[in-house]
Amino acid sequence: MAQSRLTVCTNRFPPCPRSAAREAQHSSRADAGGQLPNPQALPPRVLAIAVPSPLRRLFDYRPCREMPACGWQPGLRVRISFGRRQIVGVVIECRDQSELPLADLKPVEACLDSAPLPADWLWLCHFTARYYQHPLGDTLHQALPVLLRQGRPLEARMRERWQANSNAPDNDPPTLARAHRQAELLTMLRQHPHGLVTQAIVAQSFTREQLKSLLAKGLVTRREEALTAQPKSDSTHLLAEPPLPLTSEQTTVLAALHEKLDHYHPCLLDGVTGSGKTEVYLQLIEAVVRRGRQALVLVPEIGLTPQTLARFRARFQVQVVALHSGLTEHERLDAWEAAASGRAPIIIGTRSAIFTPLARPGAIIVDEEHDGSFKQQDGLRYHARDLAVARAHRHGIPLVLGSATPSLESLARARSGDWRHLQLTRRASRHAPALLELVDLRGRPRQGGLIPPVIDTIRDTLTAGHQVLVFINRRGFAPTLACHACGWLAECDHCDARMTLHRTPPLLACHHCDRRRALPESCPECGSIDLRPLGSGTERTEETLAGLFPKVPVHRIDRDSTRRRDALEQVLGEVKRGEPCLLVGTQMLAKGHHLPHVTLVVVVNADAGLYASDFRALEQTSQLLVQVAGRAGRAAHPGRVLVQTLHSDDPHLRLLAEQGYAALATHLLEERRAAGLPPFRFMALLRLESPREEQVSELAAQAADALREWLSTRKLAVDCLGPVPAPMERRQNRYHLQLMLASDKRSRLHEAGAWLTGWLAASPDARRVRWSLDIDPQTLS
Structure with missing residues (x-):
């Protein structure tokens, strides 16, 4: 194997995205302005290459004999022999010396590129590897399309x-007198001034032979274009449909965004649900595209991408491409290349789209910025919102973070003046947002999780010709199966969790490790056949509502019912027809969907996240409640929201119901400041897991002792808490422990984290334990 070399980029960590300007100053001057260095006059003797590996090193190789046309320089992909494998690596440095004799270095087998990968993409990968303390080679690997x-x-x-x-003459030439199909084909092409692609022509029952015949006769022309290309439109015909009229608040917000289109301008767009944030995005993007630049729009879930994509494509006549996990690998590469080349002025995608290279960056928009799905929870644990902040600062372009329920981190930044705080307090429909009505569950009988007064309200709403959304954030028929005789509960063999009962198909499933088993015929503890489901999930609520309202369609929307491609779009298409129906769903329905005919929202159980061990649980639960409440009353009729709870007297829940999310967020920020929690302190979480409990416990204790000793000698103000078991200690038959680091200064936290990862990388015991350092963790689970 080639000699390895520890890279500087994985041991130096920049400040937080707020200080990305200082990070940019540390970049090499050769890379200033996104320009790559000129090819060297003499080829280098050594190439330092990043490979997809957990090792935090670069590996030295000799250049191959065939030098690329651009010369050897950072950013070129190369094929190399790594151990017994053939892999693709990325050149990071070109130099003349190695720690090993040059004759002992393996040669690069081939250079795969004629030009380096985009400079802005390379910078972002370097920044991500440094900030999240992740191996550079694996970061580059994860950021590339497959x-x-x-x-x-x-x-x-x-x-x-x-x-x-x-x-060619307008009249058909004599050569087509007997070629009737060719004449028809020529007539069709004349009706399309921009021409037609081969696939569209073949779909009309014409053949390539007929096209070639017309080409040979000089009656048609043929040209090759990129698969993602579309006919060009000048700036005066940028829009396919006119923009919507703006409210006075929208006009004020848009004017503020237009003030600094050429500068880094971070803005938190804090707008109630239905206030028209998307229209603001559209008109901002119009201004960006008219200036010849590109806009990147991030949405939290793949389920929102088709809806957003359809609205953007209906508005603009320029190329709008999507990047998300639902694409094929070829479609994903096409979109990535279109953005990198500049052909696609508008790019819409989920979390990973933050790594899309832009030829002419003009603005970045993060919709529903509070959403937890922007945080990658395994492998490279990056946060797309925070990388958007750093990237916008790097390019000097506007950044818009939109939400009806901003994260406490973003809200604190806006209220402190670091970001501009723009607000939309009224709905575009003129109806006030529906308030939460707390419905006490205590002592009341339930059917499918619903109490009789709520069922009566649902019936009245359907009779009035409106639609109802029933929100229950639990998949399956019931959270678990229990024996009524002895109290046995169906628990997972591999996790500290109960198995969920499913009816379609009938089985028990663990939603943490995906283990499944058949339903037992009797209790395995006492042999009783009296097995009963406990609680309600989406399937049970759907079954109950179908029995109560047999003439009304019931649509269930959760991960199980929408596995088929386009299933969610088909259901939402039926719902938008406006006929009375019942929607039963999880948080897939709570975010961003415009359901104009829903006037009643019922939350089956609001208590699930109120008292969890994670300090963010109350914030996340309140955001979810407000978001799902925002689906009601978005059009002609006012909405109503009923929230069933066993804790209707909880002060936090009452504050949310009576005064709204902003008041609760202010209260939670005060609590966080007093407790020394984010956003007022910075955190990192070391996660360790192993199939052997004693193995992971011993390593966690050794790491904690070593870190505390190092902190005391350096007199570094960083708290080291733990190790402690994770909230779910045994998951997927592995034991999970955690070590938490906290500090008032992010630079100190990064210094301690860098030392800890270095200690673990050098520890022989750590090779038998899976570990990762999570910078800015969003969950403790």
Whole structure:
């Protein structure tokens, strides 16, 4: 194996995204302004290459004999022999010396690129690896589309476009007198001034032979274009439909965003649900695209992407591409290349789209910025929102973070003046947002989780011709199965969790490790056949409502019912027709969907997240309640929200119901400040896991002792808490422990985290335990 070298970039960590300007100053001057260095006059003798590996090192190789046209420089992908494997690596440094004799270094087998990967993408990967203390090689690997990881060229897939020859006579020539199908084809092409692609022509029952015949006769022309290309439109015809009229608040917000289109301008757009944040995004993007620049829009869930994509494509006549996990690998590479080349002015995607290179960055928008799905929870544990902040600062472009329920981190930044706080307090429909009505569950009988007064309200709403959304954040039929004779509960063999009862198909499933087993015929403890489901999930609530309202369609929307491609879009399409129906769903329905005919929202159980061990639980639960409440009353009729709870006298819940999210957020920020919790302190979480409990416990104790000793000698103001078991200690048959680091200064936290990861990387015991350091953790589970 080639000699390895510890990289500087994985041991130096920049300040938080707020200080990205200082990080940019530390970048090499050769990379200033996104320009790559010129090819060297003499080829380097050593290439330091990052490989997809957990090792925090670069590996030295000799250049191959065939030098790329651009010369050897950072950012080129190369194919190398790594151990017994053939892998793709990325050149990071070009130098003349190695710690090993040059003759002992393996040569690069091939260079895969004619030009380096985009400079802005390389900078972002370096920043991410430093900030999240992750191996650079694995960071580059995760940020690339799969096909580029496999060595495919970074080039657009091509297609043919056929047009009627403008120099040919308008009348059909005599050569077509007996070629009736060719004449019909020529007539069709004349009706399309921009021409048609081969696939569209073949779909009309014409053939390539007929096209070639017309080409040979000089009646049509053929050209190749990128698969993602579309006919060009000038700036005066940028829009396919006119923008909507703005309210006075929207006009004020848009004017503030237009003030600094050429500068880093971070703004928190704090707007109630239905206030028209998307229209603000659209009109801001129009201004950006008219200036010849690109806009990147991040949405939290794949379920929101088709809806957002459809609205953007209906508005603009320029290329709008999507990047999310639902695409094929070829579609993903096409979109990535279109953005990198600048052909796509508008890019919409989920979390991983933050790594999309932009040829002419003009603005970044993060919709529903509070959403936890922007945080990657395994592997490279980055937060797309925070990387958007750093990236916007790097490019000097506007950044818009939109939400009806901003995260406490963003709200604190806006209230402190670091970011501009823009607010939309009224709905575009003129109806006030529906208030939460707390419904006490104590002592009342339930059907499918619903009490009789709530069922009566549902019936009245359906009779009035409106739609009802029933929100229950639990998949399956029931949270677990119990024996009524002895109290046995169906528990997972691999996790400290109970198995969920499903009816379609009938089985018990663990939602943490995906273990499944058949339903028992009798209790395994006492042999009783009196087994009963405990609690309600979406399937049980759906079954109950179908029995209560047999003439009304009931649509269940959760991860189980929407596994088929386009299933969610089909259901939402039926719902938007406006006929009375019942929607039963999880948080997939709570975010961003415009359901104009829903006037009643019922939350089956609001207590699930109120008293969890995670200090963010109350924040996240209140955000979810407000978001799902925002689905009611978005159009012509006012909405109503009923929240069933066993704790209707809880002061936090009452504050949310009576005064709204802003008041509760202010109270929670005061509590966080007093307790020394984020956003007023900075945190990192070391996670350790192993199938052997004593193995992970011993390593966690050793790491904690070593870190505390190092902190005392350095007199570094960093708290080391733990190790303690994770909230779910045994998961997937592995034992999980945690060690928490906290500090008032992020730079001190990073210094301690860097030392700890270095200690673990050098520890022989750590090789038998899976570990990761989570910077800015969003959950303790």
